[in-house]
Amino acid sequence: MQSTVLILLVGMAASTSAAALTPKSTSYAFKLVAKEDAGSPFDGQEVTASQNKLWLSQPMEKQDTDCGSGPVDKAPATLFLQDDELFLFGGEGKSHQQLAANVSGKEHESLKYFNNTKDGPGQDFETKGWSLKPDNQDEYLSFNEAVMLACPASDDSFTVGVYQDYDRGCFELKARVEYNYQPVSCKYSGN
Ligand SMILES: *[C@@H]1O[C@H](CO)[C@@H](O)[C@H](O)[C@H]1NC(C)=O
Numbered sequence: 001m002q003s004t005v006l007i008l009l010v011g012m013a014a015s016t017s018a019a020a021l022t023p024k025s026t027s028y029a030f031k032l033v034a035k036e037d038a039g040s041p042f043d044g045q046e047v048t049a050s051q052n053k054l055w056l057s058q059p060m061e062k063q064d065t066d067c068g069s070g071p072v073d074k075a076p077a078t079l080f081l082q083d084d085e086l087f088l089f090g091g092e093g094k095s096h097q098q099l100a101a102n103v104s105g106k107e108h109e110s111l112k113y114f115n116n117t118k119d120g121p122g123q124d125f126e127t128k129g130w131s132l133k134p135d136n137q138d139e140y141l142s143f144n145e146a147v148m149l150a151c152p153a154s155d156d157s158f159t160v161g162v163y164q165d166y167d168r169g170c171f172e173l174k175a176r177v178e179y180n181y182q183p184v185s186c187k188y189s190g191n
């Protein structure tokens with residue numbers, strides 16, 4: 001409890017000074033951490049981004065995030081919200097990788113990111129509807145009223161998705177927000 005309060009206080013001080021210097025979007029950049037829940041196989045893990053999807057427990061050799069000085073090991077996805085749209089942080093004024101969701105699509109294909117300078121998300125996907133929902137001292141990423149999911153992939157990793165229900169071999173995911181006031185800009189693999 002005490003450390004939570006301390007983090008909140010430090011966070012508030014940082015947000016005041018950061019907000020004065022930088023545009024709103026990047027002063028609120030964050031990563032996502034799976035909330036510890038009994039029985040889920042990805043407790044406390046950070047969400048990564050690769051090949052147009054978000055992942056949990058992604059094997060190190062498949063983490064291919066490019067953060068300037070070459071691929072870095074275990075770089076979590078750095079995200080920010082602008083109104084109700086969600087982006088991967090690609091640098092001040094040049095974030096073009098945007099998240100899109102379809103809550104009634106197939107679980108493994110219900111969430112993706114795309115390069116919004118090239119084209120739209122595809123006709124089955126929506127970009128608006130993201131928010132952060134407070135719960136006790138924390139905040140969690142939310143897409144409209146959908147459940148966030150982690151669905152097993154072939155290699156012990158999980159793809160992150162959004163859905164209306166989750167009784168098909170997927171786990172409910174509570175994606176807790178951890179703010180990062182000095183975000184590293186990265187390019188995430190995909191098209
Ligand atoms: C997005 O597409 C543009 C145009 O093709 C390209 O210059 C840019 O590098 C791409 N951004 C990312 C993050 O891949």
Ligand SMILES: *[C@@H]1O[C@H](CO)[C@@H](O)[C@H](O)[C@H]1NC(C)=O
Pocket residue numbers: 102103104105106123124125126
């Ligand atoms: C989501 O995907 C389903 C099935 O692929 C499609 O029928 C539906 O129109 C999509 N929803 C949206 C909002 O595009």
